[in-house]
């Protein structure tokens with residue numbers, strides 16, 4: 001086992017029916033459980049299948065193999081439900097170092113067909129790969145259908161070879177096999193949806209802690225559920241009172257006339273764990289905990305009950321949930337009015353934001369399918385809701401307000417899929433910079449939370465607004481208007497020139513184009529409009545037009561093929577008035593006009609955004625502020641663009657030597673158990689594993705060696721010169737400390753440089769790094785960080801001294817796709833310097849892209865490389881070379897986003913881990 005990989009850790013995961021099991025290694029102390037599983041959990045037939053024939057002593061042998069003294073060579077995982085071993089899968093190398101391992105598994109008869117075997121094998125695949133195992137082999141009886149089912153369901157290629165009634169199965173464990181990942185994802189989704197049904201489509205509900213006191217949370221919820229018209233039985237539980245709001249209350253969960261699918265807990269913190277455990281015992285499958293202020297012990301007990309009894313949990317500190325489906329009608333939130341039934345899914349972390357959002361949506365007239373106030377998010381997260389909305393058949397717009405992501409990589413993956421079918425909007429709430437202290441490289445400093453979040457949202461196709469107001473404004477447009485063409489070319493029309501110019505500026509600011517209008521459109525407008533009108537884009541109709549001209553003008557613009565969207569700004573005038581007979585908005589869209597997105601700006605409007613009904617009965621959003629309209633159109637354009645992009649494959653990684661890289665890092669971590677910056681030689685070796693072009697360098701430890709190094713490298717250097725840098729472990733920015741000398745052209749200079757550095761840095765200096773001078777070029781920064789929240793992230797920016805001054809950079813989540821590698825350089829403001837412009841040739845783009853792909857592969861494969869900083873990477877038309885590379889490693893477990901497991905929440909009072 002490699003030292004940077006801790007032993008398999010325990011994880012809870014969902015079976016296909018939504019049951020939670022604990023997956024953990026089988027230990028020496030589990031002998032009795034293993035025996036019990038094989039002797040009593042399995043029928044004779046199952047045992048015969050498992051052991052290729054009946055053998056009385058077989059269970060003893062398995063128990064010896066998994067729990068006896070020889071168990072060190074065996075990798076065994078067990079699935080535990082409520083403390084009982086219900087399944088086991090193990091593997092053992094067929095021969096040391098062969099890369100092939102014999103796989104065996106057993107599942108208790110009562111637990112068949114629930115995905116226990118598949119889940120265990122998935123976890124075993126993960127653990128086995130980490131140990132260098134490249135294939136599983138298994139001998140099975142042809143009739144052992146359950147085992148064959150596990151193999152075929154896995155999603156990995158399976159090779160079968162029939163031999164005397166036994167089938168020899170071979171399963172190669174190639175990394176990152178797309179089919180496998182998809183299959184794992186799909187199983188995760190099925191299990192997740194099964195487990196969420198009790199929460200979001202409960203048939204029976206109990207409110208625990210409803211009290212007689214008017215205004216108490218429990219009582220309010222009870223009344224709201226009742227008034228909301230919940231379609232199933234509703235029970236109140238309160239040991240101290242017999243009647244609440246005219247309803248009989250039961251003294252305990254156990255006393256209820258039936259099992260509540262969902263229980264809403266509104267009891268004091270100390271009573272939460274007990275109530276949760278009672279619910280679990282009774283067979284409840286979902287909890288919404290409204291209580292806040294649980295201490296760490298209470299939180300742990302709550303989680304324990306949930307996992308033990310397979311209950312999904314919303315909260316604690318939740319405001320509740322609402323499900324408007326007429327078949328359910330559950331209003332279990334104490335925020336505001338029962339949301340209008342509709343098609344927007346809403347999930348918020350903070351209750352206050354939730355209320356604000358629901359109010360604004362209600363005001364606009366956007367109905368809600370499901371509302372969930374996630375609260376402290378111990379279990380159910382935004383990710384779960386996205387999956388639910390994707391397949392509930394009712395939701396066509398998702399609105400999220402999240403301060404953090406339970407599992408950002410999983411979130412990014414789910415969001416990427418869900419955003420293909422429905423718009424997902426979120427408020428980029430931003431995070432503080434605390435927690436990033438100590439980050440020393442440019443890359444780490446550049447990877448601010450904002451950069452990271454923007455990256456995540458953009459890559460996942462999520463529409464990220466900067467405020468709740470902007471979110472609602474964008475939602476208003478996306479909810480009713482078609483998407484524009486991805487080019488987002490807007491025609492602005494106004495009947496007051498000044499407003500048109502403001503709107504045009506707002507469009508430019510939002511990154512939208514105002515294309516010139518085709519000649520025939522201009523001619524048409526000239527005919528239509530009065531003499532002083534502006535017929536270029538923005539179109540100024542002047543105040544001297546009436547409704548008929550305005551409508552004709554909009555019709556003409558809608559016909560122009562350079563126009564993808566209309567932004568119409570109207571001020572009531574003597575000719576165009578906003579009255580009941582002739583409402584302004586009737587003009588905005590009419591029968592027969594090409595269906596393109598329209599945003600209106602009505603300057604006498606009092607609210608920021610509202611819907612207006614058009615002549616054809618459709619609704620379109622009208623804004624008080626042109627900037628809000630422009631931003632909403634820009635969001636729609638971004639979504640259209642994102643949808644138009646075909647999914648891109650991961651950038652072809654360089655022929656990387658992953659194993660050597662892992663060994664280098666392991667070796668460093670053996671001598672530096674707490675991690676640290678790699679010395680220049682190790683850093684160079686590691687970069688070499690990913691074919692990253694680092695300039696030659698020699699570390700000189702004396703004046704004499706400095707002279708020799710200079711002589712050796714001068715012929716390689718630009719104009720026959722070398723650069724020299726004082727080195728000491730842990731150094732940060734060398735030039736700032738005067739530790740870089742450039743353009744050394746003679747032995748004397750080399751000697752003098754060594755002497756000078758030695759005099760200035762004394763014993764701190766652990767040698768002089770001598771390099772050939774690189775020819776001048778564009779100095780770039782390419783780097784990677786392992787973000788605690790988002791995982792590995794690759795950055796490209798302007799480097800050298802410009803790094804921090806200009807802050808010109810772009811980032812993407814690793815692994816980079818072909819398109820990422822293609823588009824990153826163009827993202828920079830300095831793009832023309834890289835891509836070439838008249839008089840200045842482009843840099844070697846192919847080489848730059850290889851560097852991006854290489855750094856991405858390094859960051860993806862080696863999660864211990866927490867900061868990689870190539871700065872500068874000097875880019876020229878004839879190639880790219882890095883002259884300064886710094887890499888920091890830290891011992892940390894690798895994280896596999898494809899391993900199905902429930903999140904480990906950061907519980908109250910506990911420091912949140914990475």
Ligand code: ADP
Nearest residue numbers: 723733734735771772773774800871872883884
């Ligand atoms: P630091 O980033 O720690 O200050 P660098 O090694 O990046 O130190 O050197 C600082 C600057 O010196 C670089 O940005 C680059 O402009 C220049 N430089 C460093 N090494 C070379 C080299 N081998 N060839 C050309 N220029 C170099």
Ligand code: MG
Nearest residue numbers: 800871872884
């Ligand atoms: Mg540098």
